[in-house]
Ligand SMILES: NC(=O)C1=CN([C@@H]2O[C@H](COP(=O)(O)OP(=O)(O)OC[C@H]3O[C@@H](n4cnc5c(N)ncnc54)[C@H](OP(=O)(O)O)[C@@H]3O)[C@@H](O)[C@H]2O)C=CC1
């Protein structure tokens with residue numbers, strides 16, 4: 001066993017985020033998944049619910065038993081719904097494990113904002129304060145120093161990576177930003193509900209949660225930090241009849257006249273050395289299939305000289321850079337490893 005080898009447990013391993021963690025960690029050189037956990041199917045083989053894992057994972061699902069998991073793992077991923085993660089994180093931290101939470105429970109620093117947008121009592125403020133917000137390309141240095149990461153939302157990651165450099169540089173008016181985002185249906189998780197039912201989504205395209213999406217305050221929190229003043233945005237989400245992928249099409253007013261080439265250069269400099277953000281050349285706009293199954297976020301631009309507005313197109317795979325992939329990238333950072341370990345895939349195409 002390599003000295004760097006660590007053991008990982010996944011709570012919520014029967015969900016889409018959890019099963020994506022399993023897929024990605026299978027090829028991580030330093031991580032072994034030693035416990036896959038379920039609150040509803042403990043004792044059953046995980047391959048019963050996910051036959052694609054036949055002969056890849058023959059182990060049985062463990063119960064959510066902190067004492068057991070403490071003995072089996074060094075790090076725990078919480079791929080659990082909001083409201084659940086806040087109850088589990090403190091127990092695992094107290095047991096001495098590193099915790100990476102994929103839910104929204106620790107992302108918002110304001111408890112009032114959490115209550116307003118999630119319609120749920122917020123987590124313990126001391127724990128919220130302790131959690132480092134894991135937008136890897138922006139807060140990677142803080143992630144390196146923590147044992148508790150709050151992984152960003154999928155729409156949030158896609159939108160912020162596309163907006164952050166221009167807001168930070170003061171090249172766009174942050175209060176003029178409009179984000180028009182579209183997600184594949186796996187973004188809603190594996191649970192059954194009417195809006196992700198095949199007949200409701202196939203050959204259909206619909207907007208949802210207008211002006212009340214829970215990622216709005218998360219986006220505004222980071223953009224306010226980048227701008228150095230309070231920022232509000234218009235953020236609209238849509239469901240697209242595809243399985244994976246998010247595209248955020250974003251519009252903002254330029255504070256000064258800029259060319260496509262200048263914008264590309266600003267972003268290339270900001271993301272220099274960060275392999276998972278691919279800044280496209282002027283006139284080239286990314287599509288979701290070009291990042292499918294990978295941890296890439298691809299970004300393209302168009303300056304409209306007529307209106308003085310900048311259009312930014314940002315795409316990710318919601319289950320990878322939007323969830324499990326970024327969670328592993330954050331594990332790599334907090335362990336002091338190369339952030340790309342276990343995540344170097346070529347997109348599945350076509
Ligand atoms: N899907 C996506 O693209 C993204 C999801 N996220 C976030 O990641 C988290 C997981 O999402 P996703 O995998 O899509 O959701 P799923 O609904 O697919 O899976 C969630 C899993 O949580 C487990 N769970 C539910 N209640 C409990 C409980 N009380 N204790 C322990 N486990 C519980 C369930 O497994 P079991 O019944 O077996 O315990 C379930 O399989 C959520 O917080 C989500 O918001 C974040 C970014 C993107």
Ligand SMILES: CC(=O)N[C@@H](CCC(=O)OP(=O)(O)O)C(=O)O
Nearest residue numbers: 102103104153154183184187188
């Ligand atoms: C398609 C779809 O339904 N997507 C989810 C986002 C999933 C996610 O990242 O949500 P959390 O902030 O709860 O982690 C939504 O719009 O609510």
